[in-house]
Amino acid sequence: MKVKLNNLSMKFQDVVAVKELNLSIDKGKLVSILGPSGCGKSTTLYMIAGIYKPTDGELFFNEKLMNGLEPEHREIGMVFQNYALYPHMTVLQNIMFPLKMQKVPKRGALLRAKEMADLVQIGHLLDRKPSQLSGGQQQRTAIARALVRKPKLLLFDEPLSNLDARLRIEMREEIRRIQKELAITTIFVTHDQEEAMSISDEVLLMNEGIVQQYSPPQEMYDQPKNLFVASFLGSPPINQLKGKIFGKRIHLMETEQSIPIETEIANEDCTIAIRPEAFYIAEGDDFSLTAKVEFIEQVGRDIMAIVTIGQATLRAFLAREDQIQQDETIKLGIRKTGFHVFSSANEQNLPIRPAWDGHKN
Amino acid sequence: MGRPTLKSTFTAFLYLLPALLIITVFTIYPIIKSLLISFYNDYDFFQDIVYERGIDSYIYLWNDPNFHLALKNTFIFVIGVVPCSIILSLLIAILLNTNIKLRALFRTVYFIPFVTSVVAVSIVWRWIFHTEYGVLNYFLGLFGVDPIAWLTDPKWAMPSLIILSIWKGLGYNIIIFLAGLQNINDQYYLAAKIDGASAIKRFFFITVPLLSPTTFFVSVVSIIGSFKVFDEIYALFGGQPGPASSALTVVYYIFEKFYGEWNFGVASAAAYCLFIIIFILTLIQLYIGKRKVTY
Known part of the structure; x- marks a missing residue:
């Protein structure tokens, strides 16, 4: 029926x-x-x-x-x-x-x-x-x-x-x-x-x-x-970062870092949301985020790294082979499928395309 | 709480003592004493001397037409009051359980008769039942019914008594039924609705069976209570067991034998007959209850 x-x-x-x-x-x-x-x-x-x-x-x-x-x-x-x-x-x-x-x-x-x-x-x-x-x-x-x-x-x-x-x-x-x-x-x-x-x-x-x-x-x-x-979806929940869009980049709040994007939008406050499993250790990528490892949890076949970028705390699922250490500074790449940007004004998904060539997608 | 020690047992016993004393003196001792008295054939009440023991009192009851009348009247009374009272109070409880206006007021109104003195209530009912000035005959007159001599016609004395008793007992039963109804989870009604049960079917297939423990309790209590009826008769008929003993019940019979005729042996024997009857009926109810009230 x-x-x-x-x-x-x-x-x-x-x-x-x-x-x-x-x-x-x-x-x-x-x-x-x-x-x-x-x-x-x-x-x-x-x-x-x-x-x-x-x-x-x-x-x-x-x-x-x-x-x-x-x-x-x-x-x-x-x-x-x-x-x-x-x-x-x-x-x-x-x-x-x-x-x-x-x-x-x-x-x-x-x-x-x-x-x-x-x-x-x-x-x-x-x-x-x-x-x-x-x-x-x-x-x-x-x-x-x-x-x-x-x-x-x-x-x-x-x-x-x-x-x-x-x-x-x-x-x-x-x-x-x-x-x-x-x-x-x-x-x-x-x-x-x-x-x-x-x-x-x-x-x-x-x-x-x-x-x-x-x-x-x-x-x-x-x-x-x-x-x-x-x-609401995903466990652990999706990571959120505050940012501002201008000049084809999203600039992360309270940091010097930024993410390259393709968009028509300019001068808008936004929230970047990244799935924990979308992170990977970047090696020779054209873009990566620099993060400090605060803590590492073993979760079966993966490890979960709790890292900070500026003031924000993020969770990242990483492979065990990556062999990261606590207090180490690491370069994190982002898979495009787990990367979303939302308007800070109305929380709607913004039409933005990632503009980097990660070696993992 | 550890294991009971000698000291803790003694302490507990001290706490229990006052109530235990009163119960022993005024309940347990009379129960045993009246059993003994029922077997006294010849007894000097003033000097407490028993000349002869035996079962004369029971033989007397066996042959006394008055006792047979009392038994018959009591059974008629119980059969007249209990089912009617249970059905009426269940229906009223269901109405009161729905979302009607002034629900709290109605609950109080229905409970008032139960907490009011029997004597006061009976005086009002004597007026209601009055052959010439009574409000009941007035209303019946509106429908063309000739005046009925409620309290003075032996044919109508028992129905009058039954009406009064049903009315008086309603409040208590309603409260118990209301509590029982509120214990039934609403989800059963929702499920039954979805399962396609109409309101009437929901009543018979959900409410009635799920209320059976309450109904069982109410019926046991009302049957025992109805067998013990006395005050209503005394007050309603002005110290008489109704016209021509038409409202003579077993307890009234016991009262007459004890206080009226000072025939303590017969009174005690009659009391024990009543006890045995109630005891057997309650056993039967427990047996039925165990089979029907199962979930």
């Missing part, structure tokens, strides 16, 4: 939770709504589910206006953060509940519920009560219950946040597998960027009720539209 949001807004008293949201989701896609807490992502999901009634704008399922329709008539399935399994029913009764509400004949309902239980691999647990299940099993039951009615749209409200790290990875792969197998349009709310990046076809990044960017995950990482997007 296609989902379309047209200038959808939600106000609670005088707080605007979601502001003029436009979104279009194609059939069979998995879209994550990502953002820090309080950004309006769950509100958006609840509006799509029909639990909240939007104060403004329109919501369409397949060109059909859904605004006034109660959740029970929307043909959706939903998995809640704490699963909301009915504690007085067994796993089987929980999965069959939506069918029972639809008055599906019992034999057919039973078969269908068992089929769903097998799909999420809990076929052996049907007689248990939710309190006798582990977190992952409860999660699977909740997914089976959401799927049993063959919904046209599947909604997840931070479904993995109550699981431990290992199970979280397992379950998100599981969700992706089931979603692909059934080719069901899915919306997945999360505050975990890694989760969103790894399972989504498209990511909708929100902040303070406003859409920041809507694009495939890799594109969002490589081509952030504004500073918020750049800084």
Whole structure:
């Protein structure tokens, strides 16, 4: 099913939770709504589910206006953060509940519920009560219950946040597998960027009720539209440096250093954002930044160097072979893919091309 | 907290002593003593001499038509009050649990009868039930119903008593149900909505089962409370067990035997009969509760 949001807004008293949201989701896609807490992502999901009634704008399922329709008539399935399994029913009764509400004949309902239980691999647990299940099993039951009615749209409200790290990875792969197998349009709310990046076809990044960017995950990482997007994605977070553009160079604040660029812009304050993994030790490059190594952390196959340029502290992933030392002054090259410049005035990405020939790109 | 030592046990015992003393003197001792008294056949109350022990009192109860009437009335009363009271208070609790205006005011209003003295309440109800001047007959008259002799007709005395008792017990049950309702996570209702359950189905498939521990507690407490009914009768019928003993209950029977006839053996035996009945019923409830209240 296609989902379309047209200038959808939600106000609670005088707080605007979601502001003029436009979104279009194609059939069979998995879209994550990502953002820090309080950004309006769950509100958006609840509006799509029909639990909240939007104060403004329109919501369409397949060109059909859904605004006034109660959740029970929307043909959706939903998995809640704490699963909301009915504690007085067994796993089987929980999965069959939506069918029972639809008055599906019992034999057919039973078969269908068992089929769903097998799909999420809990076929052996049907007689248990939710309190006798582990977190992952409860999660699977909740997914089976959401799927049993063959919904046209599947909604997840931070479904993995109550699981431990290992199970979280397992379950998100599981969700992706089931979603692909059934080719069901899915919306997945999360505050975990890694989760969103790894399972989504498209990511909708929100902040303070406003859409920041809507694009495939890799594109969002490589081509952030504004500073918020750049800084929200990536761990450790992207490095930020203050600078000023003039004479085809960005001059770094409080230093003598500058970065060569191609641009029409002149005399503008800007923020340079560089991914930690975009740095490398420059050898014979036509451009590099001079930095002082303050501290070195071993992080498995890489090392992370904490360096200073002027007053700014930056993190750089470097190779172990580079053999840098603490307190050493090093020359850092920058890969062009991890280099972004944003306007200081409105934090939008500025049209700037790097003008150097690094030997690594 | 370490292991209990002799000293710490003694200290704790000292703290417990005052309450323990009062409970022993006024509760535990009478319980045991009345069991013993129920087996006195011949007893001199003034000199505390027992001439003969036996089960005469129980045989007397077995043959006493008045006791049978009291038992019958008590069962009618319990069956009349408990289910009605539970259903009504559950419905009111659900209404009060929704977002209505003046919710706090309503909660207080419903709770007032419970904290008001039975005697005061009964006097008001004697007026409401009055055959000629009562407000109840006045309203019924508006619908063309002839005046009913609520308190003086043996046929209507028990229904009057039941109405009063339901009304009086509502407040307490409502408060307990409200607490129970607030313990049900909203997420279950959201999930049920998404699963396609209408409001009525949500009530029967979510609210009722998830409220069952509360309902169980309320029913146990109300059944025990209803079996012990006395003050309402005494006050409502002016010191009589209703016209022609139509509102004679077991506790009223015990009261009459004890204070009216000074027949302590029979009174104690009747008290123990009531105890056994309540005990068995509670066991049955616990058994049912264990099977039905499981999650």
